[in-house]
Amino acid sequence: MTVTEYAAKFTQLSRYAPNMVANEQMQAKQFQEGLRLNIRAQVAPFMLRTYSEVVARALVIEREMEEAQRLRSKNSKFGGSEKWERYFKCQKYSGTTYWAKGPRRCYECAEVGHLRRECPKFQQLAYQPSQWQFQQMNPQIQGRQP
Template identity: 50%
Template structure:
């Protein structure tokens, strides 16, 4: 009876500590009190979504190596962004420098224009306008065919040559420092030798000579003091005499160069000419009390013509 009950007992599965179960073979008596034999757990492999088993040693997604790669990529992107920002800052600085340089240039131009405008206004206010320096070439001078001077014992010939030089200089508007150069270029023979010795006394070869200095030494050589005094007295005693008014005026103007102190004023010149007229002409001119030399000459010519016409009428 005991065996029959034992064979008829229901079997129960054996449960292990890892949670797995196993059925004991039939006929083997179960001993629930005995400790079941533990089986070595097998390593489970995680399947990837494709159903394949990852190789041993390969990093799995979500392991510690994944975040490392992402960190490196993040650092590279940060450096690139920083470089781009630095380039933009440098470009802005370059633009600001260019703008600053342009502003300085425009400010300088404005200052220059203002200075030029003020200078022009000042010149207009003073009534002067800057003109380019007037220059005369030797070729321009020779176009007027100036006469040569070889020296002479006749003072009037020397004075006449000097007068012709001054007429050419006036026509050319010749600067003072070039007058001596052109005049001495026309000296020949004895006159050229005289000038070579004379300019050595005046100063170094490269020293400029003004026209008034040249005329002074020229007069001392060819129109000495004794002759000048003689001409001075001739002018002082000059009268119309048998000359016509026109002839008297020409002689008066020629001789007046030798006595400039006698006619330094326009009124003195007019009185000197008037006092030298013939009696009847002088009396009628004096009645007008003219103070201009030109007016005295013109009035004397008119009166002379009237007297000549009256004389001719009486002789008929």
């Protein structure tokens, strides 16, 4: 059911439960709770107070969702969805496979050809204990002062 259809049905049925829609805020709340979950989740953060504001926002969101769906279906006909899927998977790690395009780049030294775990500079730093680590390994024991 579209937002327009739901608004018409809501108005029609609200005559039978006037105590649930006694004022503008209650009407807005009841209408919002009856929206489809995907639309309601996007309307809720606006904390709209009037019925007309909720209806208007829900219509805008529904229109945007329909437009996004239309573009997705259009792109899938031309292989566009695969392009976006590859874009979002870029530089994510899964098991032993890297999906990033281009050469591998280290996050530690920014050099091409290896990753941080293989970085010679990082490995040197990893084996040099810091002063804090040294103090943790050799804590000073202090007794009570007389």
